[in-house]
Amino acid sequence: MSTAGTATRPRIFEPVIDTHDTWGVINPVQGCVARCRYCYLIPIGQTGVKPEVLADPEETVRRLLAHPHYRPQTVYALYTCTDALATPLNRTHLIGLLRALVGAGVRNPVCIITKFKVPNEVIEVIGQVRAAGLPVIVYLSYSGLGQDIERGVQHRDLRDNFPRLHGAQIPVVHYWRPALPSNSTPEVAERIVDWASRYAECSVAVGLKVGPNATQQAVELWPALAAPHLDLHAAESIWPDTMRHFLDNLPDRYARYPIYETNSCALAYVLGRSDRANIYGGQTCTEVNRCPVGQRGRCTTGIATRKPVTERRVLSELIRIGRSDTPHTFDPHDRTLTLHGPAAMREQHYLAQALGITVRADRDPTDGMWSGKAAGGRPLIITTRQEAPACDR
Numbered sequence: 518m519s520t521a522g523t524a525t526r527p528r529i530f531e532p533v534i535d536t537h538d539t540w541g542v543i544n545p546v547q548g549c550v551a552r553c554r555y556c557y558l559i560p561i562g563q564t565g566v567k568p569e570v571l572a573d574p575e576e577t578v579r580r581l582l583a584h585p586h587y588r589p590q591t592v593y594a595l596y597t598c599t600d601a602l603a604t605p606l607n608r609t610h611l612i613g614l615l616r617a618l619v620g621a622g623v624r625n626p627v628c629i630i631t632k633f634k635v636p637n638e639v640i641e642v643i644g645q646v647r648a649a650g651l652p653v654i655v656y657l658s659y660s661g662l663g664q665d666i667e668r669g670v671q672h673r674d675l676r677d678n679f680p681r682l683h684g685a686q687i688p689v690v691h692y693w694r695p696a697l698p699s700n701s702t703p704e705v706a707e708r709i710v711d712w713a714s715r716y717a718e719c720s721v722a723v724g725l726k727v728g729p730n731a732t733q734q735a736v737e738l739w740p741a742l743a744a745p746h747l748d749l750h751a752a753e754s755i756w757p758d759t760m761r762h763f764l765d766n767l768p769d770r771y772a773r774y775p776i777y778e779t780n781s782c783a784l785a786y787v788l789g790r791s792d793r794a795n796i797y798g799g800q801t802c803t804e805v806n807r808c809p810v811g812q813r814g815r816c817t818t819g820i821a822t823r824k825p826v827t828e829r830r831v832l833s834e835l836i837r838i839g840r841s842d843t844p845h846t847f848d849p850h851d852r853t854l855t856l857h858g859p860a861a862m863r864e865q866h867y868l869a870q871a872l873g874i875t876v877r878a879d880r881d882p883t884d885g886m887w888s889g890k891a892a893g894g895r896p897l898i899i900t901t902r903q904e905a906p907a908c909d910r
Contacts, residue, residue, distance in 0.1 A: 531598050532694040533572050536583040536867045537886070539781040539794065540592040540628065545674035546570050546610050547598035551632065551669035554738055555695050558598060568599045568606055574613035578621045585837050586867045592626045592658075592722075592784055602633035612639065613652070615646045626652040626788055630692060631668065632659075632673035640685050647687070654787055655682055657717070658692040659699040661709045666738070676712060683716035688787050691717040693776075695725035697739055698901045701760035710771055714899040718862070719775035721783045722764060724754030724896060731884055741899055746873045752897035754778075761898050767807070776807045790821025793873040795852060826852060826872050834871050838864055853877060862886040 522860045528548065535542045549558060552565040581587055589872050603613045611629070618627070628642075632815045641654050657678050664670065691713035695795065700706070713720055727735045727742075727749040735903075742755070746842060749755065758908040764776065777783040779801055781794035786808065796802050796818040804867055831847050831854060854868060856878035863886065 526560065528563055528566065529561035530563075530569075530571065531561070533577060534580050534586070536586050536863045536870070537594070538862075538866055539779075539784065539870075540594045541586060541625075541870075542597045542615075543577060543581060543627075544593045544596060544598040545572040545574070545614065545754060546596055546601075546607055550603050551600060552879050553632075553665070553667045553670065553739075554727065554734070555666065555697070556732065559734055560728065563598055568604055570610065572608070574610060574617040577615045578623065579615055581623070582621065585839075586863075586871075588871060589625060591870060592628065592788070594628045594630060597630065600631050600633055600659045601629050602631045602635055608636065610749065612642050615642055615651065619649045619651050622900075624652070626654065626784070628654045628656055628690075628784075630656040630658055631678075632670045632717075633677050634671065635678050635682060635791075640681065640687065644685055645791050652788065653774050654688045654690055654784075656690045656692040656721075657713075658694065659709060659713060660694060660696075661705045662695075662697065663699070666697070666699075667689040677758055679712065679716035689717045690783055690787060693722040694718050696722070696760045697725060698757045698759070701757040701763070701901070703759070703763055706760065706763045707768070707807055710774070710776075714771060714774040718776060718787050719783050721777050721780050722760075723778065723780070724756045724760075726754055727752070739899075741901065747897065753895055755897045755899060757901040758898050759901055760864070771807075773809075774807070775809055775812070778805050782806055782808065785816070789815070791816045791823075794876045795867065795873075811872070821872065825849060826874055830872065838867060840864065844910070851875070854893055 529549050531544055531899065533543070533545050535544065546568050548563045548566040548568040549556070550565065550567070556564050558564050595614065596607065596611065599607060601607050603907055647653050658668070659675055679689060693709065694902065710720065722837050725735065725739070732749060735749060736881045742749060763829070775786060779794065779796050781812070782792060784790070785792055797820055802808070826849060828847055831845070835841050835843060835845070840860070846857070852874040854872070854874055854876045856876070858879060859881040860878040861881050861884050865878055868874070869876045
């Protein structure tokens with residue numbers, strides 16, 4: 518039996534404040550009691566373990582405000598190295614952090630991603646901090662996979678979160694990930710969207726992502742990925758062809774329900790912003806994302822009136838992150854910055870978010886973060902055979 522999902526690896530802790538593909542992240546508690554077999558925390562030994570507090574709520578806020586990547590408009594995902602609702606310790610920390618953010622005057626939108634039950638107390642606190650001016654969005658990670666893969670997750674509680682949060686007028690984004698053969702049949706996909714579309718603002722479908730150190734983990738989940746010609750790490754995401762067919766041929770009853778494959782676009786829609794990730798007008802925008810007409814109009818206006826990015830602004834941001842000596846080329850016409858030399862993905866993601874541009878650079882070979890769509894990755898579609906539908910009940 519594989520040990521990929523067990524706590525047999527040394528625990529490696531991520532930075533408390535960091536930057537990922539489409540948002541900043543805040544990780545003052547790390548380690549998850551669940552043992553989802555696809556989790557990106559497995560290679561760093563952070564699944565099936567007791568969560569550990571690295572910074573109390575007040576210290577977390579101090580670190581956030583002092584971090585060179587902090588900007589008042591940045592969206593932050595909370596607790597991406599654990600699940601914020603998984604344990605009493607996590608829930609207490611989350612409540613404290615939300616209140617500390619409000620107390621410090623922070624008004625950045627924050628996202629809570631969970632597969633666990635959201636207790637009434639947490640719903641009440643989210644309502645309080647939203648009323649105080651802190652935008653909070655809850656991402657419910659509902660995939661339709663069974664407990665053989667999402668080990669430790671109670672799917673009934675997860676499903677029940679949707680109407681409870683909707684009833685409390687808390688914005689919900691349905692996080693539809695990962696796509697594996699067993700949850701990509703039309704039967705499973707329709708059951709998921711039927712439920713989510715009643716209560717969520719939109720869905721974000723992101724396929725399967727495979728980090729540089731997770732090849733064996735992915736193959737154990739999906740043996741077809743062992744084919745030697747496949748470059749799993751270069752792919753922005755990996756999809757069964759059955760899920761691609763479903764998303765490309767959605768039933769008419771979902772015609773008015775937004776489904777995005779770029780999280781940046783989902784965030785823009787829910788927050789009433791225009792695109793800042795150079796998605797608008799490209800193939801993903803026009804052929805993949807199912808986006809409301811009103812949101813496309815918002816992006817049209819926002820992009821037409823945005824300020825040009827100057828070389829001076831680019832240099833200012835490079836200085837901010839300690840990369841002033843990095844040779845670079847900036848093309849203001851297509852808003853693309855090319856760094857001539859390796860750069861960590863967190864640096865590339867920060868520059869892209871701060872400037873609203875595309876960033877290209879050689880990958881740092883020691884970087885364990887996946888590149889994402891924003892860094893130029895493309896989807897990889899795998900032909901599959903129909904398998905029995907997953908059971909998440």
